[in-house]
Amino acid sequence: MEKIFIKQGYLGIFLFVSFNLIAFHFYPGGTIIDSSTEGYLFFYNFFSNLGEWVAKNGEDNAISAYLFNSSMLILAISYGLFYFMFLKIQFRISDNNIIKTLLMVTILLSLISFVLVAVFPSENQTFNLHIFFVKAAFRLLFIHSLIQVYNLFDSQVFGNKIRTVSSVFSFVLFLFILVMEFGPSPFENNRSLFIQVTSQKLIVFSIIVYFYFQVKEALNVRNS
Numbered sequence: 001m002e003k004i005f006i007k008q009g010y011l012g013i014f015l016f017v018s019f020n021l022i023a024f025h026f027y028p029g030g031t032i033i034d035s036s037t038e039g040y041l042f043f044y045n046f047f048s049n050l051g052e053w054v055a056k057n058g059e060d061n062a063i064s065a066y067l068f069n070s071s072m073l074i075l076a077i078s079y080g081l082f083y084f085m086f087l088k089i090q091f092r093i094s095d096n097n098i099i100k101t102l103l104m105v106t107i108l109l110s111l112i113s114f115v116l117v118a119v120f121p122s123e124n125q126t127f128n129l130h131i132f133f134v135k136a137a138f139r140l141l142f143i144h145s146l147i148q149v150y151n152l153f154d155s156q157v158f159g160n161k162i163r164t165v166s167s168v169f170s171f172v173l174f175l176f177i178l179v180m181e182f183g184p185s186p187f188e189n190n191r192s193l194f195i196q197v198t199s200q201k202l203i204v205f206s207i208i209v210y211f212y213f214q215v216k217e218a219l220n221v222r223n224s
Helices: 002-026 062-093 097-119 124-154 160-182 190-223
Strands: none
Touching: 002 062, 002 190, 062 097, 062 190, 097 124, 124 160, 124 190, 160 190
């Protein structure tokens, strides 16, 4: 059962990527600056645009919304199931109860926040809640990743690859938060929108890669 819970992380990654690729195809069009654009523009549409029930061009976006919101829920559940088992492995290695508690609390709150990002889409009625949970999710994930890096280096069981990946991920996540907080407003012009959307795409890609290597490391440690 433990191995199944760990390996299902690969399925979670596959479904998240697949659902979003399909959602890209069905998004009617429009960005937060230009409602006349057609289709999903990878460098000018946020992921959250997929989760809106009405696209920025005013057309129905139900298909993309269902796919995106489902992908967020699937990834959160998948990562939650995986990390529960990954923590069990770490608990067998570490006797630091403070670290254990912090790892559990931060990842749980982060995953809940990511689910609420989907529950409250970026449309006008729920925009403020959407932004609140976006910021909460990434900040909590950053805190969690720092604690995770400390825990990985504190143990001799984990390999150098996962330590490196986790350290790089934490740094990239920190840069993303800086861009999100202090970068140009995406509502200013297309250049600013490009910067914010591209940084979001990079961090989502980083999360997927990070998740993949965590699953791989968990299987290696479990089998060793």
